[in-house]
Amino acid sequence: MKKIAFITGATSGIGEAIARILAPDHSLIICGRRKEKLAKLASELRAKSKVHTLSFDVSDATAVQSAIDGLPTEWQDIEVLVNNAGNAHGRSPIHEGELADWDAMIDGNLKGLLYVTRVISPRMVAKKSGDIINIGSIAGKEVYPEGNVYCASKFGVDAATKGMRLDLNPYGIRVIGIHPGLVETEFSMVRFKGDKQKSKSVYEGITPLYGKDIAEMVKFVIDRPPHVTIADITIFPTAQASSTLVHRQP
Known part of the structure; x- marks a missing residue:
């Protein structure tokens, strides 16, 4: 019988790639706010696996609780949770930051991850x-200019991950943090609010990571034998050496 994997932010980028790579070996609960994209992905993946969809905003604690509590009985036994949903909004010095952008990043990146984990983890504890x-970020390991609140939210993810590992250790639950560098997804388009030129410039002159690269890491850590936990992974494209040092070809 396939294990059930619950993936947030599954409608694009890293989350979609994770869903695709886990489908052959897992039953999937894929989550996202864009219902049409969610339905399309589910339709494709049902050739490989059982798929259930949930559409809710991870930053809405009531919606999270309701969606997960409302799962049919056969989908209740979640054995793999991938907290992937998140966002970046804007990039500016602290004294020029937009409060709405700050709220969106803290609510989505950190609080959303906590809300989902709070509902699902007791089931794992019981078993x-x-x-x-x-899914964190190099921004949760190193701060860079004009990344203040985004970095703060991702530092929070890293700290929460470490805290979860301590708290859940007595119950045999593996907690893994994966922290990518530059991954070419919709991330930059969202951060720069649809500015295609700014978004494109992030990846110019390098071969970035792609969603599949991160998905392969997720599959790798899940597939380790039960006595092995790959606790923390930082993954860069070869052209990147830190959050700010990137070797770009002319």
């Missing part, structure tokens, strides 16, 4: 097994 994979 004394499970995997929780939190």
Whole structure:
């Protein structure tokens, strides 16, 4: 019987790639706010696996609770949680930041991850097994100029991941943090609010990571034998050495 994997932010980028790579070996609960994209992905993946969809905003604690509590009985036994949903809004010095952007990043990146984990983790505790994979960022390891609140939210993810690992250790639950560098997804388009030129410039002169690269890491950590936890992974494209040092070809 396939394990059930619950993936947030599954409608594009890293989350979609994770859903695709896990589909052959897992039953999937894929989550996202864009219902049409969610339905399209589910339709494709049902050739490989059982798929259930949920559409809710991770930053809405009531919606999170309601959606997960409302799962049919056969979908209640979640054994793999991938907290992937998140966002970046704007990039500016602290004294020029937009409060709405700050709220969106803290609510989506950190509080949303916590809300989903709070509902699902007690089920894993009761079984004394499970995997929780939190998709963080190099921005949660190193601060860069004009990344203040985004970095703060991702530092929070890293701290929450470490805290979860301590709290859930007595129950045999593996908690893994995966922290990518530059990954070419919709991320920059969202951050720069649809500015295609700014978004494109982020990846110019390099071969970035792609969603599949991160998905392969997720599959790798899940597939380790039960006595092995790959606790923390930082993954860069070869052209990147830190959050700010990137070797770009002319």
